[in-house]
Amino acid sequence: MLRIYNTETRRKEDFTPVDPGRARIYSCGPTVYRYAHIGNLRTYLMADWLRRALQKQGYEVTHVKNITDVGHMRQEVLERGEDRVIAAARSEGKTPAEIADFYTQAFLTDEAKLNITPAHFFPKATEHVNEMISMVRSLLENGHAYSAGGNIYFSVGKFPDYGKLSGNRSIKVGEGDIEGVDPAKQDPRDFTLWKTAEPGRALKWASPWGDGFPGWHIECSAMAIKYLGPHLDIHTGGVDNVFPHHEDEIAQSEAVHGAPFARHWVHAQHLLVDGLKMAKSTGNTYILSDLERRGFDPLAFRYLSLTVNYRHRMNFTWQALRAAQRGLERLRERAAELPGDNRVDEYEAEPFRQAFWQAVNDDLNLPRALAMVWQAVRRSELSEGVKAVLLRDFDSILGLGLASAPTSPSLPGEVSELVERRETLRKERRYREADALRQQIEASGFEVRDTVAAPQVLTRRASRASTTNIAISSSGEASSVAGQPTSLDFSVGVIARDNRVDIERCLGGLLSHTSGHAIEIIVVDNGSTDGTGEWLDEFAASNRTVRVIHADHNLGAGAGRNVIFKQSRGRVLIWLDPSIEVTGDIFTPIAKALENDKVGIVGPFGVETHDLHDFHEASAGDVDAIEGYLIACRRELAHNIGELDEKFRFYRHLDLYFSFACREMGYRIVALPDLSLVRHPHSEWLSLADEERDKLSKRNFYRFLHRWGHREDLLVANSTHK
Numbered sequence: 001m002l003r004i005y006n007t008e009t010r011r012k013e014d015f016t017p018v019d020p021g022r023a024r025i026y027s028c029g030p031t032v033y034r035y036a037h038i039g040n041l042r043t044y045l046m047a048d049w050l051r052r053a054l055q056k057q058g059y060e061v062t063h064v065k066n067i068t069d070v071g072h073m074r075q076e077v078l079e080r081g082e083d084r085v086i087a088a089a090r091s092e093g094k095t096p097a098e099i100a101d102f103y104t105q106a107f108l109t110d111e112a113k114l115n116i117t118p119a120h121f122f123p124k125a126t127e128h129v130n131e132m133i134s135m136v137r138s139l140l141e142n143g144h145a146y147s148a149g150g151n152i153y154f155s156v157g158k159f160p161d162y163g164k165l166s167g168n169r170s171i172k173v174g175e176g177d178i179e180g181v182d183p184a185k186q187d188p189r190d191f192t193l194w195k196t197a198e199p200g201r202a203l204k205w206a207s208p209w210g211d212g213f214p215g216w217h218i219e220c221s222a223m224a225i226k227y228l229g230p231h232l233d234i235h236t237g238g239v240d241n242v243f244p245h246h247e248d249e250i251a252q253s254e255a256v257h258g259a260p261f262a263r264h265w266v267h268a269q270h271l272l273v274d275g276l277k278m279a280k281s282t283g284n285t286y287i288l289s290d291l292e293r294r295g296f297d298p299l300a301f302r303y304l305s306l307t308v309n310y311r312h313r314m315n316f317t318w319q320a321l322r323a324a325q326r327g328l329e330r331l332r333e334r335a336a337e338l339p340g341d342n343r344v345d346e347y348e349a350e351p352f353r354q355a356f357w358q359a360v361n362d363d364l365n366l367p368r369a370l371a372m373v374w375q376a377v378r379r380s381e382l383s384e385g386v387k388a389v390l391l392r393d394f395d396s397i398l399g400l401g402l403a404s405a406p407t408s409p410s411l412p413g414e415v416s417e418l419v420e421r422r423e424t425l426r427k428e429r430r431y432r433e434a435d436a437l438r439q440q441i442e443a444s445g446f447e448v449r450d451t452v453a454a455p456q457v458l459t460r461r462a463s464r465a466s467t468t469n470i471a472i473s474s475s476g477e478a479s480s481v482a483g484q485p486t487s488l489d490f491s492v493g494v495i496a497r498d499n500r501v502d503i504e505r506c507l508g509g510l511l512s513h514t515s516g517h518a519i520e521i522i523v524v525d526n527g528s529t530d531g532t533g534e535w536l537d538e539f540a541a542s543n544r545t546v547r548v549i550h551a552d553h554n555l556g557a558g559a560g561r562n563v564i565f566k567q568s569r570g571r572v573l574i575w576l577d578p579s580i581e582v583t584g585d586i587f588t589p590i591a592k593a594l595e596n597d598k599v600g601i602v603g604p605f606g607v608e609t610h611d612l613h614d615f616h617e618a619s620a621g622d623v624d625a626i627e628g629y630l631i632a633c634r635r636e637l638a639h640n641i642g643e644l645d646e647k648f649r650f651y652r653h654l655d656l657y658f659s660f661a662c663r664e665m666g667y668r669i670v671a672l673p674d675l676s677l678v679r680h681p682h683s684e685w686l687s688l689a690d691e692e693r694d695k696l697s698k699r700n701f702y703r704f705l706h707r708w709g710h711r712e713d714l715l716v717a718n719s720t721h722k
């Protein structure tokens with residue numbers, strides 16, 4: 001018997017279907033205006049495990065997963081007529097249908113790579129508008145909806161059960177209240193069922209209320225009911241779907257059919273990255289091909305997702321993914337060694353089988369189930385035949401492809417030649433020579449594994465970061481030399497990220513103008529995947545002044561600088577943007593300016609402000625802040641200010657934040673506009689779309705304001721002793 005947590009009743013319940021022996025599952029599927037990120041995929045994995053668990057119990061499952069190709073938008077955007085698919089089409093110069101088709105295919109491919117069993121139906125919203133219209137018509141007829149300003153709204157006040165899923169019963173509107181509530185609504189909680197098309201809109205349908213298009217919530221109700229009937233057994237989604245999406249689905253569906261819509265509501269918790277929810281707007285999303293690009297098997301992500309219960313948030317790190325990949329590989333190797341025949345002593349197998357399925361049936365406790373897998377595999381008194389049968393049984397839900405042979409990655413010709421030569425040497429017991437070849441193979445980024453059953457398993461190394469000397473997953477992993485005395489005149493810190501051309505120019509400029517000072521250059525390679533990291537390793541190998549610290553992913557601007565601070569040994573620390581090219585001796589004037597111990601920070605680009613909102617360039621002398629293109633301070637000051645806020649993933653305004661922290665400590669900030677350097681276009685800035693820049697900049701600015709917005713007293717203009 002499967003027990004599963006029901007969001008609506010807030011407890012674990014026995015799964016009880018409407019019809020005995022059948023399980024009807026509806027899963028909110030992707031909005032196809034972009035690639036699904038691995039957070040979305042975690043939610044689909046959860047639905048897959050749920051479905052496989054029910055199938056294992058003998059239920060006849062029907063699974064529906066919708067494709068949202070129109071209508072998904074936040075309420076306030078909806079009220080302005082914006083649609084994500086249309087917006088994406090506009091920005092990519094394609095038609096909405098082309099965009100939707102492309103991302104639907106990409107989504108299906110991702111699911112296949114993750115061994116997610118395809119749903120029986122993938123209904124598209126655009127192909128079910130008639131069903132939606134007829135639901136809206138019923139709601140109008142039975143008084144649960146009204147028409148106003150050309151649109152049709154659901155009347156929340158007429159549905160007394162509203163809020164039973166999410167607990168939001170009061171006037172708690174969604175994001176809509178930020179932009180102001182649509183004045184046509186009778187109650188701010190009411191939501192749009194049908195919206196009149198604005199002039200010129202291409203994606204629209206004829207309806208009894210004129211040309212228009214459906215709201216987002218109505219599509220899931222209409223398609224669920226069409227394929228599964230008005231009583232579903234299970235409805236799944238991510239926790240962000242609970243309100244308003246699923247609350248609204250319940251209201252509409254039950255208002256039409258007068259009976260409970262879904263029996264069990266199952267929601268997967270979010271995937272986080274560096275502790276923040278993975279979302280496009282935070283700039284911390286990864287898609288499956290990002291994982292593949294770094295040499296990971298997509299199923300390593302499936303394995304990783306098995307290690308955290310679906311009701312817990314899962315913090316994604318590359319390190320954890322590497323561990324998952326190793327776990328998966330070891331499990332596959334064990335599976336490959338086991339015999340293929342099925343004769344098995346049930347008596348021996350039973351305790352393991354039971355413990356495993358008990359864990360699965362206890363609210364999908366897959367971490368415990370996975371632990372059982374390893375216990376069975378490692379148990380020495382269990383025969384190999386039993387292990388083989390158990391693994392095959394377990395894999396019917398795990399879906400790790402343990403039964404099928406591991407697939408070798410495609411090998412470059414010279415690598416396969418090395419592998420063959422090595423194998424021959426091994427057979428001739430010339431192990432020393434074979435080992436030398438192994439090293440060569442590894443140097444090309446491949447790993448050789450020798451197992452009993454399959455003599456050669458080759459996997460591309462997971463993440464090139466693992467091949468470099470230092471690869472960190474967080475700033476906390478970088479060692480600190482703060483306690484050690486200063487041993488150099490200057491430490492220059494640069495953050496690299498997929499910008500080899502800039503970095504090469506930046507480092508070249510620095511190295512040609514060290515002007516006899518003892519300097520070190522610390523480059524934090526913030527998860528480059530375009531070869532910048534490899535280039536840096538080569539460069540550093542022939543330039544002892546340069547030290548590279550690789551992060552296995554983008555740690556963000558704040559964390560990257562923290563790594564530099566921790567690693568600096570120079571008396572003066574310079575943080576330098578890769579867009580800057582040094583063209584002369586900058587070190588002597590910087591050192592001179594910092595001889596005055598009242599001066600905290602210097603740099604070429606000073607800014608000043610009168611109200612902490614408008615900042616403008618200042619010429620020379622005392623300023624309120626130095627821009628992050630080049631900021632120099634004594635190492636001691638950086639240490640006294642302490643770690644930078646790592647929520648600053650984007651670089652902008654971190655310089656203001658740092659400058660104000662320095663002002664607060666009573667130091668002067670001085671602009672040195674005459675430093676010899678050239679400012680080149682900023683590639684990170686240029687790589688972003690306007691909207692994205694705006695959003696990221698604003699977010700950082702709010703962070704700055706939140707901390708320093710009330711400190712007018714720190715401004716140069718208000719200072720009594722300039």
Ligand code: AMP
Binds near residue numbers: 072241
């Ligand atoms: P969307 O394509 O945005 O409609 O989302 C598809 C599914 O992914 C929905 O069920 C969401 O609730 C879920 N989802 C969105 N963000 C995350 C996240 N960070 N982690 C896990 N699931 C998510």
Ligand code: ZN
Binds near residue numbers: 027029245
């Ligand atoms: Zn939905």
